[in-house]
Each structure stands twice: as C-alpha cells, then as structure tokens.
Amino acid sequence: MRKPALAALLAAATALAGCATAPPEHLSIVDGASFRDASRLTVTIADILAASMTPATTTISVRPVAGADPMRVSTLLDDTLRERGFALAPSGMAYPGAHNVRYSISPVDGDVELVLDVDSANATCLFGHDAEGALVLVGSCSVLSTDTLALTIPRDAMPESATHLTRGRPMDITPPRATPVPASSSAVAPAAPRTALPAQPVHAAPPPVIRPTWTLVEGQPIRDQMLAWGDRAGWRVFWPRDVNWIVPVTTTFTGQFDGDAGVLAQVANILSRQGKPLTLMFAVGNHSAIVTPAGAPHP
Known part of the structure; x- marks a missing residue:
C-alpha cells in the first residue's frame, strides 16, 4: 500500500528537478566576454529596456545565465534594472504580466555581439573596442519588433557616448479653463452669474527614490x-x-x-x-x- 505513495513522491521530485533545470534555449548566455565588456553590456540592456517600456509599471523576468556565472552578470543586470525603476520577477520563474528577457553576450571575430530577446521582439548589436579597450558600437543594431512591443535603441546610451538617458521630472498639470458658450437667444432668462473658482494646479506624484x-x-x-x-x-x-x-x-x-x-x-x-x-x-x-x-x- 506504500508503493503508490512512494511513486507519487518520486514523480513530484522529478518534476521539481525538471523545473529547476531550464533548457539551454531558455537561459541567457555569457561566453568568452571580459568582465568589463559583460558588465558594460548589462547597462546597455537596461537602457534599451528603459527606452522601450515604462519602468515604473513594468515587471521583468530575466532568464538566468547558464552555468556558474562567475562574473555575477545576472546580479549586475538586476542592480541596474532596479535602478532604472523596473520590478523584477523571482529569478527563472514565470510571473503573470512580466516581460520575458533573455540575452547572449559572446565574441565574434574579435568584436562582441549582444543579442537581446524580449518576449518575441529581438535586438542584435555588435561592438568593437577603442584604443583604451572600451566598447564602441559598430554600425547600427538590427531590431525585430512585434505588434505589442517596439524595441528602441537609445543612441545616446550606447557605449560610443558617455552621456546618459535623461530622467523625467514631475510636471505641474493645470486643468484647462472652460471656454464660455454664449447663451441661446431662445433662452427664457439668463442664468444667475456665478463666481468662477480659480483652477488649482494638480501636482504629479514624485517618482519613488531608488538608492542604486x-x-x-x-x-x-x-x-x-x-x-x-x-x-x-x-x-x-x-x-x-x-x-x-x-x-x-x-x-x-x-x-x-x-x-x-x-x-x-x-x-x-x-x-x-x-x-x-x-x-x-x-x-x-x-x-x-x-x-x-x-x-x-x-x-
């Protein structure tokens, strides 16, 4: 009588083990890149996502890096995504409404290629190195967008430039004043005059303070x-x-x-x-x- 229970327990354990080990095609890849190149490209990934979505209302599910990840690339990317304002789903878990992100950083003929998959959209960028060994964008990125997501490559956030994305500031929003409508000639009597109250400015809520x-x-x-x-x-x-x-x-x-x-x-x-x-x-x-x-x- 104990055998069915034992079999069920073994089956459950096998299922959990299968969930813990994702297929290679579902994992991110960092292969053969230096620490500086890989860490710089985590910033590029975060900037592309921030330019393509609204971070404050977006949850990201980033596929973990295959293997041991000795350079902690996953951690570095998570740090930067949180700084940009994204919410992050638990590592490797499906999360309702989250955008699935997978990336690959690998050398190609002396250069470094970044492939970024966001749901069904894709961006591929190639980077070389300047005289000081820093990454610089080679040409332009190849982008494949979908009906629901258009990936945007922010040129001012690419490694060829030291400038950074401009963050938005709270705006004072004042309701528009109503345009008076002349009374119809068929009106029985003019309405009693009313004292209009001055419009009160509505202040947008300040963005949350995020300590990097x-x-x-x-x-x-x-x-x-x-x-x-x-x-x-x-x-x-x-x-x-x-x-x-x-x-x-x-x-x-x-x-x-x-x-x-x-x-x-x-x-x-x-x-x-x-x-x-x-x-x-x-x-x-x-x-x-x-x-x-x-x-x-x-x-």
Whole structure:
C-alpha cells in the first residue's frame, strides 16, 4: 500500500528537478566576454529596456545565465534594472504580466555581439573596442519588433557616448479653463452669474527614490570593476593600470556614484585603510573621475 505513495513522491521530485533545470534555449548566455565588456553590456540592456517600456509599471523576468556565472552578470543586470525603476520577477520563474528577457553576450571575430530577446521582439548589436579597450558600437543594431512591443535603441546610451538617458521630472498639470458658450437667444432668462473658482494646479506624484545598488564581484580586478561602475553611471573613470588588485569577497554598496559620500569614494577609502592609499578627484563638468596613488600628480 506504500508503493503508490512512494511513486507519487518520486514523480513530484522529478518534476521539481525538471523545473529547476531550464533548457539551454531558455537561459541567457555569457561566453568568452571580459568582465568589463559583460558588465558594460548589462547597462546597455537596461537602457534599451528603459527606452522601450515604462519602468515604473513594468515587471521583468530575466532568464538566468547558464552555468556558474562567475562574473555575477545576472546580479549586475538586476542592480541596474532596479535602478532604472523596473520590478523584477523571482529569478527563472514565470510571473503573470512580466516581460520575458533573455540575452547572449559572446565574441565574434574579435568584436562582441549582444543579442537581446524580449518576449518575441529581438535586438542584435555588435561592438568593437577603442584604443583604451572600451566598447564602441559598430554600425547600427538590427531590431525585430512585434505588434505589442517596439524595441528602441537609445543612441545616446550606447557605449560610443558617455552621456546618459535623461530622467523625467514631475510636471505641474493645470486643468484647462472652460471656454464660455454664449447663451441661446431662445433662452427664457439668463442664468444667475456665478463666481468662477480659480483652477488649482494638480501636482504629479514624485517618482519613488531608488538608492542604486553596486556589487563588487569576488575574483575580478578592482580597476575593471570601477571602470564598469563608471560606465553604468555615465562617468569616465581614469584609474592607473598598475594600481590593481583582485577583489577577495563580493560586497554590496548603495548610494550615488559620485561625490565625497558616493560609492567610488567609499571604495577608495576602504583601499586606503587597507594600506593602498589613493586620491580621488571628480571633474563634474565632463563627468570624469580621476584616481591616482596618494602623492602622485593628477594627469
């Protein structure tokens, strides 16, 4: 009598195991790309999605990366999507009303190809590298839209430019004044005059304050990660090539990128306390952050 119950239990366990292991075609792929390239393209993915949808009212279900994901690309993308204002479905789970997102980052003849699938829409972009090793867009992206979703490629958010998407601001919305309609000549008597109340401006609710999250990934060079953080924030970071260490443990920071209390300054202060003194200067006019060893002249 116990055999049917045992068989049912084994069947349920097998079904759960099948759900936990998604087919390869349902997973995102990061293969052969450097940390800096992969992290930069997570920003590009988030910017394409933000330009194509309304983040505040959109839930995204991102397919997890196949394999171990040692560069924590899934985490980096989630951080940026939340900063843009998207809600995220639990990893790998179907969620009612969520847009399904799958991406592939892989090398192609020395360049890097990004393939982004959003539901049934698709965008494919090819990137090369400039003299400093940063990604630059090669040509234009190929886009396949659907009747329900048109993917938009924001040119000003592509790696060829340091500028960032402009965020919307709350607007004061004033109701239009009614246009008076002349009384008909057949009216029996004119209506008694009324004192019109002044229109009251209606203020749009301010957007929610989102404190950006920044993940320092274990096993990756500190220089590459700070350059990647700058890419995400729209800042150009100058960090000497010979000032570099491997991050020993994954750590999370919150707050804005720049400023004396920003995350870049937090990292520089931690390194200084660990016997690696650095100085940091922000050039706000051109969005540049310059890091040098303590006592060395700024470039």
